[in-house]
Amino acid sequence: MFRKSREFWLLLLLMLLAGSSFAIQRFPRPEFETGYQQPETMLPGPRAEIMAVVDLAVLILALSAVSWMVLKKRSRKGVFWVSMFSLVYFGFYREGCICAVGSVQNVTLALFDPTYPIPLTVLAFFIIPLIFTLFFGRTFCAGVCPFGAMQDLVAFRPKTINSKVDAALGMMPYLYLGLAVLFAATGTDFIICRYDPFVGIFRINAGFSMLLFAAILLLTGIFIARPYCRYLCPYGVLLNWISRFSYRHMTITPAECINCRLCENSCPYGAIKIPNSVKYAETRRQRVRKLMFITLLFPFLMVGGGWAGSRLQETFAGVNRTVKLAKELLVSDQNGQDVESFEIKAFRSSGKPLTEVYQEARIILHRFLIGGWILGAFLGLTTGLMVAGKLLENHQSDYVPDKGACLSCARCTDYCPVMGNTMPTELNHKA
């Protein structure tokens, strides 16, 4: 007892001395206690591992159900209800994550950064829709992707878009995919997630710009069916490529096309190939010229694109945090700025040597130089393929879905008056 009170007086004396020597302190402060009981920090528990298996099972079941609805039942209604289920499950319940569209970035990062452990579920979400597409066309887009389902809900008055505008805007997903891969490969950013317009709706939580982005996209989607799928979706590019080689793609007619034209305007996405009536016979000379032009076009576009991409090295690298910091540090040290950014202050207080940041930035810049070349060449190649496709178009007599662009939604099947329960295999090959 005595000891305690002696300690208290000593403490008080010390406090008094301190108080008088530092005029800024009014007098010893009382304890900063409010009697408030700090609650224990509650961390949300990790999701049960079994749920990842459930997600995968739901994905496979939904894909199988849609494929069956499209290819066997030819039922738009069925596809619609599966897509509504997917919207609820993958969209609102799983809050848009895990998503096949964004998984492109995880897979890219895992390929370029061996230290990045890619979760198996993410890998499965990337691969399984591609496998289904290889067999049955883009049935994932038709009824499993929540982004597609969301846009389908608002497509009230779809209008036909001029084919040139459609082709020009159709280049955007390639650019988006290229940039997404470039930024993921360099460990810079996951831009598909950064500009994901729907996740904010699924989570009922988004910043103003993201909400505006989603609102504009959905508003546009009333008149241009699935604008995100057609003019932005980077995963759609992969699905488009693979779907062209699909083993059993949907057909508009269950039997022989009778050219009744009833389905001509039925596709809201403009994915029906209209028969090109009379194709005049080309002379051998014309054919050779065309082929020569195409042969020269590819290297020209690819090298030109690559060169242009490499020139944009600094613009691309400017998105990278390390490069950005190095640039800011350089400017700050050269100009002696009075007010330094928060990032610079944080860096200076970390004690990391300047040279280390500059060195890291130099390595990243070099990666962007190579990446810029590859991205440019890739865009050149896709432009070349598009031009070649147009030039080498073959004669076609039936109404068939464009296997790349067709989302297998089964809308057009309702317009076909031809009856038939089974699909002749030869039609597949025509499609």
Added chain:
Amino acid sequence: MKSKIIIIAAIVMLIAIMGYMAWDLFLSAPPEAKNPWEYKVGDLKRVDSSILNYIEMKPFKPEMEEVHGVDVDSSGTIYVVGKNRVGIFGRDGNLKNSFPISGIGTCITMRNQLIYVGILDHIELFNMSGDRIKRWKRTAPGSVITSIAVNGNDVFLADAGNKMVYRYTAAGKLLNRIGQKDTVQNIPGFVIPSPYFDLAIGKDRTLWVVNPGRHSFEHYTMEGHLLNSWGSASNSTAGFCGCCNPTNFALLNDGSFVTSEKGIERIKIYSNEGVYRELVATPEMFAEGVKGLDLAVDPQGRILVLDPAKNQVRVFVRK
């Protein structure tokens, strides 16, 4: 035609989205140089001083090392306490008397020809000549007495250290404790994160205590029953902001409240029902960061502000 316009508009919107993405990714401005989480009250401090109904008169210096407490008696005599000294001044600030005390005087009150001085953890009583009459023993360990009010035979002490108000007899006998958290009586308990804890006796002889952590005034009977409370936390001039405000207050002759705050240093008046009325002094009139602007109101309604930064008693009178 209509359809064409719609399509063009939709395409323009799509291109705008793509343009925004490109701009945001490559061209948007670098992050702001300032700390985005910085606590900024600069804007809140800007007030148009032409709206003030009070003007500042010539202040006076109490001539002591640190000033902490001020009080005025019914004749208008001003009492100031600070480090090791008490000063007694006439209405115009002319020194009438001054005497030493042993320690940092934290608060002062004059009633019934006795000067009650809070000296950190206890109070001492002096006569008008400065002779010490009594030294009350400390109420509890860790006490920091920040305000004294006398009501007839009752003496009330605000103890910031123990977050409690004590009611004593004039003879120094502890009668009861006021403000202890009591869910049955609906008493929230005092939240005192910093050593500013003030009290005063109202016109109706009841006790007003500021609960700074709750940004409110609490109204108690002498026995410690909570009658009511008012006050709200807000960044607007009408409220109190920061961790704990107001720091000090005094009652005007009509029962309304004069309050002082830290963080946004200002003096305000609230009606006796707690409705914000007006500003007396704006933040520009005080040194930035000044805390503990003790207040007193003289019989003529002049508001005396003890400014520890300028070491002055500043006087505000209605225009």
